[in-house]
Amino acid sequence: MTQEARQIPIALPSIGEDEIVAVREALRSGWITQGPRVAEFESAFAVRHQVNHAFAVTSCTTATHLALVAAGVGPGDEVLVPAFTWVSTANVVIHCGAVPIFVDVDPATNNIMPSDIAHRITDRTKAIIPVHLFGLCADIEAIKAVLPDHVVVIEDAACAAGASYHGRPAGSLGDIGAFSFHPRKSITTGEGGMVTTNNSEYAARIDSLRNHGASISEEQRHNGPRPYILPEFEVVGFNYRMTDLQGAVGAIQIKKLDEFISERNNWAQHYMAQLADVDWLVTPKVPDNYSHAWQSFVTFVNPDLSPTTRNEMMDKLQKTGVATRPGTHAVHMLGAYRDRFDIKPEDYPGALSCNNNTMAIPLHNKMIEEDYAYVIKAIKSI
CATH class of the missing domain: 3.90.1150.10 (Aspartate Aminotransferase, domain 1)
Incomplete structure (x- = not known):
């Protein structure tokens, strides 16, 4: 040329022969919904980002939605959101019945401006979603310094797989993190996302909510002693599960x-x-x-x-x-x-x-x- x-x-996504082989193997296994390849991807992602729990889902949008729901955000609540971000960061707040309260950003970093946070906080503020835009972490320490203790910090780390702040990986800096594997990101599964947390209560809610609210996963049920017994459903959940085809790609991509x-x-x-x-x-x-x-x-x-x-x-x-x-x-x-x-x-x-x-x-x-x-x-x- x-x-x-x-x-x-x-x-352009960087996909090699390893990913093609992994997808072929997943197809031949007969298990192509959420299963062992997703679990492998989740485990490797959690290790890399130094978190106790990682849950693969369909996108960063659904990851952020799950994070808000798990944190108890609902009608009447307010969530602080940077005014310069992809629209989904605010959309998921609306989907919870809550109100996004915009906060200005610093053009030097494109990230949320800690100095504009304090006067946006009200007695209805339930959470904040700092975005690590374009791969640069928001200044989490400065953000937390102006927040009341009850405000949940949900990292929108859509662009930030592998990024770090003061030696700590994105996704481990707040209460819950949300990542994207869209093809414009550094690693991809086509579409896809990941929720990370070190909080065991949030983890249990997220794991159930992504699978319709089921008490156990499909893989656990099918591999258990009585696969014909349907699980209990104690909460109203969503179908936000990643497929094993995507998990197979992700398990290779995270290594790169x-x-x-x-x-x-x-x-x-x-x-x-x-x-x-x-x-x-x-x-x-x-x-x-x-x-x-x-x-x-x-x-x-x-x-x-x-x-x-x-x-x-x-x-x-x-x-x-x-x-x-x-x-x-x-x-x-x-x-x-x-x-x-x-x-x-x-x-x-x-x-x-x-x-x-x-x-x-x-x-x-x-x-x-x-x-x-x-x-x-x-x-x-x-």
């Missing part, structure tokens, strides 16, 4: 996580060095004692210095074959929330700035050196 014809997607992150980190450092002289483009900064998971490489287009708007820039890069995306969106500016809660864009200035000026550029484990050189050249040519 010539340089002129090069097409570089924003992300640190290798994937290391490669992404090397190229992220390369981007930062090579783009340092582009005065209108701010590259990510990683604070001391943080380990970034680099789910994506999200820059900030300085509107005061940029030769064009962020959207016009993305259009120019698309025409050269370089895919880009906004970092994500400001949820308070989306119609479902703007109209429902009568919110103005400028009510959360940090999130508004991130919404209008963040730009993700390609960073994934299928890229080669020539791809990075091409992206850098394309950006510098603007």
Whole structure:
């Protein structure tokens, strides 16, 4: 492929022959719903993220929903949510009958701003969902310092498998964590998610709730002495189970996580060095004692210095074959929330700035050196 014809997607999953073999074996086993491959994946994920419990589910959205339900969030409760995040972080609060209370973010990190939390807390605040956006952990210590003891901390670690904060892995920092294995993430099962916790009471609720509220799993029942006896159902649950086909892929992918992150980190450092002289483009900064998971490489287009708007820039890069995306969106500016809660864009200035000026550029484990050189050249040519 010539340089002129090069097409570089924003992300590609890195799937190898090992994953294909694992899926084939799962298919041949005859057990393809939640079973031994899911259990293997859960165990390895828990070890890597230093938690006592990990439960595989269908997505990070359902993982976060389970976390809220397990924490007892319901009608009349309020949940603090960063204003700049993927919409599902707020959606699951609505699905619980609770109210999302938006908190502004710091454009320097894209994460929830601890200094904006205190005055958002009321006597109805039940939980907070700090998001480790793009793979950088939120400042959990600063967040916890302003929270009443009863507020449950639910980490939205969708982008943060393998990330760490002061030596502790994402998913172990709060009361409950939620991860994503969507194809844009560093490891993938197609769709899929994981709930993590060190709290045995939350663990028991989550395990039951993901399986319709059953007292035991399907695998336990079928492998038990009386598989024909249906389990007890004492709570109203959901069907959020991961399949063993996905578990088979996940069990291989989790073994590659640190290798994937290391490669992404090397190229992220390369981007930062090579783009340092582009005065209108701010590259990510990683604070001391943080380990970034680099789910994506999200820059900030300085509107005061940029030769064009962020959207016009993305259009120019698309025409050269370089895919880009906004970092994500400001949820308070989306119609479902703007109209429902009568919110103005400028009510959360940090999130508004991130919404209008963040730009993700390609960073994934299928890229080669020539791809990075091409992206850098394309950006510098603007």
